[in-house]
Amino acid sequence: MxxxxxxxxxxxxxxxxxxxxxxxxxxxxxxxxxxxxxxxxxxxxxxxxxxxxxxxxxxxxxxxxxxxxxxxxxxxxxxxxxxxxxxxxxxxxxxxxxxxxxxxxxxxxxxxxxxxxxxxxxxxxxxxxxxxxxxxxxxxxxxxxxxxxxxxxxxxxxxxxxxxxxxxxxxxxxxxxxxxxxxxxxxxxxxxxxxxxxxxxxxxxxxxxxxxxxxxxxxxxxxxxxxxxxxxDPMHYVDRLQDEIARRNLERFTDRPMLHVDFRAYLESGGRDHLFLKQLAALQLTPERIDRELEKFWAFYVERVRLEKTGTIPPQDWLRRNDELHQRWEMCRSNAQLEEDDRADSTPQSLARRVFRKTIDETHKAKLGLHDTHTLYFTHGNYHALANDAEGEHYVHWHDMYAPAKATEQ
Structure with a gap:
């Protein structure tokens, strides 16, 4: 037929x-x-x-x-x-x-x-x-x-x-x-x-x-x-593109083998929506760099839990440290924006990577109360913890796509 x-x-x-x-x-x-x-x-x-x-x-x-x-x-x-x-x-x-x-x-x-x-x-x-x-x-x-x-x-x-x-x-x-x-x-x-x-x-x-x-x-x-x-509005499509890039980068890294079994369990259990990980993935860092930042976050997470259990660090010291880190991030972000303003080829992605580099640098080790700290992971991991808490008072972000709504509406 x-x-x-x-x-x-x-x-x-x-x-x-x-x-x-x-x-x-x-x-x-x-x-x-x-x-x-x-x-x-x-x-x-x-x-x-x-x-x-x-x-x-x-x-x-x-x-x-x-x-x-x-x-x-x-x-x-x-x-x-x-x-x-x-x-x-x-x-x-x-x-x-x-x-x-x-x-x-x-x-x-x-x-x-x-x-x-x-x-x-x-x-x-x-x-x-x-x-x-x-x-x-x-x-x-x-x-x-x-x-x-x-x-x-x-x-x-x-x-x-x-x-x-x-x-x-x-x-x-x-x-x-x-x-x-x-x-x-x-x-x-x-x-x-x-x-x-x-x-x-x-x-x-x-x-x-x-x-x-x-x-x-x-x-x-x-x-x-x-x-x-x-x-x-074209910007809605630029934002959607960034969301797609971030999601796909996140999928690449969540499938990678982690050094810590506990960390994999943390991710699989929800991990506060993995916001810090989404932020890292959106920067399009190398897989090796992402892994290092994840290790810093996990090491800080474990060490903070240990210190809180000992009761040797009062809660106000943690709050003070978060506030100081947040203020430093604001300064890094402001300086990064000034530098990007001088570039004809500046993009939101290049600004985000510059903010990240200035904030997560190789020298700054924030104090905890009256105590000096001696490892970079304890500062870098703290920043990732702040980047994981969008509702927190000291929330930090690298890319503007993760800025809180009240900031983007101003």
Whole structure:
């Protein structure tokens, strides 16, 4: 009998088109200037990037996405009804809302290769007045030899004066599938590159990407179900990426053999949610360094229990020590931030690693009451204990993703 035919042969094309749109939105999430930026999906266009700068000026990018399945023709042909419909829509937006924005850019994006000889490619390449006027002349001539929906859109475009059409043409950019390395174009690979994954997680880049793409689809669906426009904050996706990295690093280290059987039992029993371990894993330290820090934490834990049982150290001495360590951490963090401010390539990850290095250094050995201490583990392990208690008065963190909510809201 053979396999049954699908009810609709076009359904797969529709799904592929929407997937491509979400991929392009995620690409912009990780390439945008994140502060003051929002990414819109199905708002003013397929994908929109809106940025409100510190000086109050507003920049907007409108992107029209066209996915082509294998063997399909490129979508921005000279007589493409969809191309001229898009240009007409952009003209109406600039006429009605253009003055609401200080800078507007327009983008045609497709996974197909668009020939440089096509009118779409030449409009995208046009930058000076003569180039724009040459394109306008071709558009006005094209309307005479085109039929159907394309002709209707071309006629609507030609009803606008040359300066208005030229403004649209001068702001068009074309992104096509030239040099594509994946079915969706090179953008998926470029997005994963922006994750800046440690070498130990590089093989999980595609899996992490799919997790973020799923979050994007779910968030859009939730907003549309509430009849709200899908305007999304890129920082939420950066935070989710850091959560994914931290979780995967944690999984790598909790499976490693520990020197102390008791420590493994501690982890398996809950270990206060292993927060200190999550913090260490998020720094992407080497496995050997992680193991050393775990040993320091465990050694401090055991020694503190022993000292508390002897009753030789009053509770206020422990509190005083925690307070002094916390104050020192604040100073280390402040100094690290000053140093990072001078770096053009500073990232939240580089700041976190610098805070950690300054705090967990090779010289500082904090006192306990009136007593000097002589081992680094007793100070470093104490810091890890503080990093394990998010509700504590003296909680410390390395990466801002672990900052308490009250601190991040200020």
């Amino acid at each position: 053979g396999e049954p035919k699908p009810i609709s042969r076009s359904a797969g094309h529709i799904v592929a088109a929407f997937t491509f749109q979400f991929e392009r939105a995620l690409h912009r999430m990780f390439h945008a200037k994140r502060r003051g930026t929002r990414i819109g999906i199905e708002t003013l266009d397929d994908v929109v990037e809106l940025q409100i700068r510190v000086d109050g000026t507003v920049e907007i990018m409108l992107e029209q996405d066209k996915n082509v399945v294998e063997g399909g023709a490129q979508p921005f042909q000279d007589r493409s009804a969809k191309l001229w419909h898009t240009i007409h829509v952009w003209l109406t937006i600039l006429a009605a809302q253009g003055r609401d924005f200080d800078h507007i850019s327009l983008c045609l994006a497709t996974n197909a290769v668009v020939p440089s000889t096509s009118l779409a490619a030449r409009m995208a390449a046009a930058r000076d007045a003569d180039d724009c006027l040459a394109c306008i002349a071709e558009i006005r001539a094209l309307v005479e030899t085109t039929t159907g929906k394309a002709r209707a859109s071309l006629a609507a475009i030609c009803s606008y004066p040359d300066p208005a059409i030229a403004e649209v043409i001068a702001n068009i950019r074309l992104l096509d599938g030239s040099g594509a390395t994946t079915p969706s174009g090179s953008w998926v690979v470029e997005t994963i590159d922006r994750f800046n994954l440690h070498s130990t997680l590089e093989d999980q880049g595609a899996e992490i990407y799919q997790t973020l793409l799923g979050k994007l689809v779910d968030e859009c669906k939730a907003r549309w179900m509430r009849k709200e426009p899908a305007w999304l």
